[in-house]
Amino acid sequence: MSISRRQFVIGSTATAVALFNLRRSFAQQGEQFSNELKIPPLLEGKPSVNGKIYELTMQAGTSEFLPGIATPTIGFNGSYLGPTIHGRAGDQLILRVRNLLSEPATVHWHGLRIPARFDGGPHQLIEPGAVWEPSFRINQKASLCWYHSHTMGRTGEQVLRGLAGLFLIDDDESGSVGLPTEYGVDDIPLVIQDRRFQRDGRFDYPMSMHDTMMGYKGDVILVNGSVTPHFNILRQLTRLRVLNGSNSRIYSIGRDDGADLMIVGSDGSLLERPVSQRQLRLGPGERAELLIDAKANQSFRLMSYPDSVHAGPMGRGMMMGTMSDNSETFPLLELRAANFETINVSIPTKLIQVPNWLPAKSTLTRTLTLDMAMMGMGMMGRSNLSGSMGINGRSMSKERIDFEVPAGSIEIWEIRNSTPLPHPFHIHGIQFRVLDRDGAPPLPQEGGLKDTVLVDSGSVVRVITEFTRAASAEYAYMYHCHNLEHEDAGMMGQFVVV
Ligand SMILES: [Cu+2]
Structure with a gap:
């Protein structure tokens, strides 16, 4: 497709320039993997007579994603994203959310089965300087949930700037099946996001009509806020807890060494048994848990492959030749296994009983x-x-x-x-x-x-x-x-x- 045709289709010269940068930066990222994967800190509640108290402060700051460039960001208890909240089924929680931003925001507990008055939707606005203190009991399966801004009309922008974090729930059933559980060691969170940067380092969120209609797509991949990083695998069996925390990009995740992915969990629970497949398609807000059975000194990449199934005839026609159709192949993360002794680890064949309704x-x-x-x-x-x-x-x-x-x-x-x-x-x-x-x-x-x-x-x-x-x-x-x-x-x- 010629440039003029492309400009006609997407209606913006600026977007065409961004597309060019996108190809270049994906290629550059593929050569590097020099950043070590950041692991969000685990936040355990402080015991009190009324339940475990979790302190979360929404605050502004700057983050260095690109070398030597400061990007203005917002986060919880830090400048970008938030800690991983950890709770167990049956726990009574008190979440003390303080807003030190200069704008109102809400915090939604995505995936939690809790009463609506604690849910953190658009009605529960926390004004600058105010504290919101929802309190609820965890009443659900072990799962990887998350929390993020849900401010009316501003969710996309606030999540993009950093208002998101993970919410890990454990229970006895999931703890007994033999999956890795040591957070940051063999139980690794991966928050996958895509971002665009302006020349001065600020996130580019223009809300052009193209972005609104197709959804925002970035040209730099962040995993836990690290640009296309590597992670050093320390144990033979490693559990990856993946959140598609992007505003609108769909990823078709696969390994570049041809091996299958072993999938053990979805949004709100483990699966009944592990499933092996070549690729895993994950839309914004969806989660999946993967189990990696690594060999010593092995290195491979998690990639995102072209998403071929998502667009209907009209969508394909509108998006062809642009980056917005998820048609690129690009790396997310490099996994490098240490020189550990590989033994005959047992991969669980049965996981949990998943609730069902007839x-x-x-x-x-x-x-x-x-x-x-x-x-x-x-x-x-x-x-x-x-x-x-x-x-x-x-x-x-x-x-x-x-x-x-x-x-x-x-x-x-x-x-x-x-x-x-x-x-x-x-x-x-x-x-x-x-x-x-x-x-x-x-x-x-x-x-x-x-x-x-x-x-x-x-x-x-x-x-x-x-x-x-x-x-x-x-x-x-x-x-x-x-x-x-x-x-x-x-x-x-x-x-x-x-
Ligand atoms: Cu939609």
Whole structure:
């Protein structure tokens, strides 16, 4: 495709320049891996009579991602991202969240089955200088959850600048299956993000129409805030806990040495048994746990491969020749095994029992159709796409409760995507099972509990769950696209459980 054609299609010369930089910087990253992977500190609660107290402070600072260049960032208890919160099933937690930023923000506990008034959605705004102190009991399976900004209309920008962290939950069942559990040693978190930088080092978040519509895509990969780093594997068996913490990029993760990935967990639980496959497709907000069985002195890379399945005919036509279609191959992380003695380690063949709900017990099938009303040629003249995306024909409004779910009921949610792009669909306050994709069984990697699911262009995905937590109109639960630019443009709704 010629430059002029490309400019016509994406409607911006600036974007064409960015695309050129993207190719160059991906190539440069592939040659380096000189940065050692940062591991976010583990945050254990301080015991008190009312529960374990976790102190989180949202603060501004600078981070050095690129050598010698200071990037203004925000984070929790530090300048970028936050500590990994650690709790156990049954724990009573008190999260003391202090906002030292000069702007209001919210903190959503993504994946936690907690009452809506503690959920941290757009209604629970923490003003500058204020403290928000939700308190709840952990009542769910061992899992890799996370927390991030959920400020109305500003989620994409605040997460991009650094307001995100991991939330690790343990329980006895997962502790007994023989997976590595030593955090930072053989149990390694990987928060994968993509970013663009301006010349002065600031993150580039222009919110052009192209970014809003396609979702923000960066040209530099950060893992835990380290630019395309390496990690030194210390033990033969290593567990990787992967979060796609990007605003909108989908990764198709695989190994560059041809070996399969062994997948042991999804968003909200372990799987019932390990699954081996060549690639793992992970949308924004989704998590997966991998098990690496390394040989001594072995070195290989986790790559992201072209994502070929996500765009419908219209999406492919619009994106062809641009970076926004996830059509590149680029490295995420290099894994270098030490000179340890490899022994016959036992890989667990059975993991946990994953909760399930029978479709026959469902009292209602709710249809949710994802809309991008302004897409097509009509959008070309617009500078602002706010309110142009929605679900069931309506854009998000804090003033409107979209529906009520009876407390204790089991429902099937049928998510339909008639748009040209894939959307990662997330529901607050619950964990669900994926029932089917276009009538076919879910992907093997989706066999655990989940709270976020990729719905491809033209696809219908059905999920099932039980709604046990109460949610009043004052503090509703959200359901939304986890492409943060789409969410901020209105592809979100709210429900109560009564
Ligand atoms: Cu979306």
